[in-house]
Amino acid sequence: MYDIITVGAGPAGSYFSGLASKNGFKVLQLDFKSEIGIPNHCSGLVNERIIKYSGDDLVLEKPEGATIFTPQGSIELKNRNMVVIDRIGLDKKLSNEAIESGTILSLNSRFIEFKRENNAIAVYYQRKGKIEKASTKILVGADGPASNVKRNLGISGPLLLPSIQFDIKKRDSNVKIWLNRKKIKDFFAWEVPQGQSSEIGISGRYSLDFPYDLLSNYPKIEIFRKRGGLIPIGKSTLGVPGIYLIGDAAVANKATTGGGLLGAFKSAEYLMSSLNKTDTLTSYRKLWESGFGRDIRNAYFLRKIIDKTEILYNLWYNTFKFSNKVINKVGDVDYPEIAAMAILDISIIYAPILLKYFISDLVQIHNYSKR
Numbered sequence: 322m323y324d325i326i327t328v329g330a331g332p333a334g335s336y337f338s339g340l341a342s343k344n345g346f347k348v349l350q351l352d353f354k355s356e357i358g359i360p361n362h363c364s365g366l367v368n369e370r371i372i373k374y375s376g377d378d379l380v381l382e383k384p385e386g387a388t389i390f391t392p393q394g395s396i397e398l399k400n401r402n403m404v405v406i407d408r409i410g411l412d413k414k415l416s417n418e419a420i421e422s423g424t425i426l427s428l429n430s431r432f433i434e435f436k437r438e439n440n441a442i443a444v445y446y447q448r449k450g451k452i453e454k455a456s457t458k459i460l461v462g463a464d465g466p467a468s469n470v471k472r473n474l475g476i477s478g479p480l481l482l483p484s485i486q487f488d489i490k491k492r493d494s495n496v497k498i499w500l501n502r503k504k505i506k507d508f509f510a511w512e513v514p515q516g517q518s519s520e521i522g523i524s525g526r527y528s529l530d531f532p533y534d535l536l537s538n539y540p541k542i543e544i545f546r547k548r549g550g551l552i553p554i555g556k557s558t559l560g561v562p563g564i565y566l567i568g569d570a571a572v573a574n575k576a577t578t579g580g581g582l583l584g585a586f587k588s589a590e591y592l593m594s595s596l597n598k599t600d601t602l603t604s605y606r607k608l609w610e611s612g613f614g615r616d617i618r619n620a621y622f623l624r625k626i627i628d629k630t631e632i633l634y635n636l637w638y639n640t641f642k643f644s645n646k647v648i649n650k651v652g653d654v655d656y657p658e659i660a661a662m663a664i665l666d667i668s669i670i671y672a673p674i675l676l677k678y679f680i681s682d683l684v685q686i687h688n689y690s691k692r
């Protein structure tokens with residue numbers, strides 16, 4: 322009988338398993354992959370606070386800055402604290418640390434289902450074509466955006482936005498973001514420099530062909546790999562007594578940017594601190610709701626507004642033209658809501674000038690609704 326079975330050996334699962342093993346829990350970790358970290362779907366763009374988890378040696382790039390393209394024009398941002406980390410390296414490093422701390426890792430092991438049996442949880446998984454069974458006191462779903470542990474709990478959602486990414490020969494050291502609700506209705510496109518190469522990507526339900534348009538404008542660009550992933554958008558769900566969710570499985574990522582590494586680490590830390598409490602779930606919920614969960618909630622709220630109208634993009638763009646100091650002071654890739662709200666605050670100062678942009682937006686929306 323294990324104390325904990327963790328499903329998933331991404332950053333959330335491996336970091337959590339390592340912490341739990343260090344704290345004396347007997348941990349079995351399952352992942353269907355045959356090699357940790359591969360395939361990778363993540364751009365690795367984070368605030369440098371993630372170096373605490375990755376170490377300096379996994380930093381691939383410190384981008385010079387970021388250019389945000391909107392239908393109205395582009396905005397140049399300075400880089401305060403953005404770095405790009407080697408995501409495959411991060412997964413491998415965290416997994417090695419977990420194993421060194423005592424976690425038993427079983428690769429090629431696909432979680433199928435769990436069943437409650439007396440005082441234990443029976444976990445069924447497929448390995449080399451055979452169904453195997455292991456028993457545990459606690460089950461942790463760290464199995465990513467399309468979590469089967471979560472589905473097995475009967476919890477539906479979240480919305481999963483598909484993404485497509487192209488690895489290309491590096492063009493420059495600037496991050497580029499395209500915000501355009503006509504072409505990319507419900508998310509955005511990006512280009513992220515990653516050391517020797519750059520990644521062009523997009524996520525959204527409707528417009529995955531945008532990078533093809535973009536790339537056709539640069540016929541000399543050499544594409545050497547295509548990949549894809551899923552970004553969960555929705556409210557966080559932390560599980561039920563005895564069965565807990567962390568990382569993307571818990572929707573611990575930002576609905577504004579899709580960024581989920583910090584949420585993966587925070588949720589793992591909160592769950593770890595709650596394991597020895599009499600009511601683990603209540604403690605985990607409290608830590609989440611009063612900590613990083615609040616930022617995740619705000620990001621989801623902001624996403625719902627952004628998805629409805631172009632107004633916020635327009636307001637941000639136009640406000641930024643009047644004062645670019647604020648966003649350069651508070652810009653943080655892990656907490657984009659802070660910059661978004663700061664711009665909204667200063668937009669009040671410029672309200673009389675900005676009003677004309679708002680009025681033209683409202684006229685556009687009015688005309689559109691009458692079509």
Ligand SMILES: Cc1cc2nc3c(=O)[nH]c(=O)nc-3n(C[C@H](O)[C@H](O)[C@H](O)COP(=O)(O)OP(=O)(O)OC[C@H]3O[C@@H](n4cnc5c(N)ncnc54)[C@H](O)[C@@H]3O)c2cc1C
Nearest residue numbers: 329331332333353363364365366432465550568569581582
């Ligand atoms: C296109 C894209 C770009 C991104 N860019 C960034 C970025 O720049 N910065 C950032 O902070 N975040 C980014 N993210 C988000 C980030 O990748 C995720 O938040 C992060 O990977 C979450 O870690 P996790 O451990 O919860 O899940 P995952 O990394 O998805 O790991 C889940 C693991 O569970 C395993 N698994 C799944 N199902 C089963 C099963 N049934 N049985 C056994 N094992 C299973 C998988 O093989 C996987 O190893 C991006 C995401 C996407 C899709």
